[in-house]
Amino acid sequence: MKRSFRKYHRILGIILSVPLMLTVLTGMLTTVVREWSVSIGVPASFLLSIHTGEIFHLEGIYPILNGLGLLGLLATGLNMSGLFGKKTRQNPNN
Structure with missing residues (x-):
């Protein structure tokens, strides 16, 4: 499952890098200029x-x-992080 999320995360990251970079840089530059x-x-x-x-x-x-x-990158990234993974319970008899 993590392998497929890595694949989707990688694809999304590559596709979104240009529009997000444009959005960030032009937003910062507009603020600086104004x-x-x-x-x-x-x-x-x-x-x-x-x-x-x-x-x-x-x-x-x-x-x-x-x-x-960004929501897709967030979802796949959080899933890969293991933050919301199943917790295994220790056997109390051991």
Whole structure:
């Protein structure tokens, strides 16, 4: 069972690495540009359009896909961790 979760976790991680990295980096850069008034040569509105998926015309589904992907990674990762595994009880007669 853990082997199949590792397989799914690995696949999900590879697929989600690019959109999640885009979301994280553009979110951080947008904050830096707007709040700290740092000029990086890219307008904050353009960064925000990447961040929300608007530039790819996916603004309605991009956050949902990111969220579902993260929930999938969380579920497979927690399952692999053994945190919620069955506890074996020690035999009191030994």
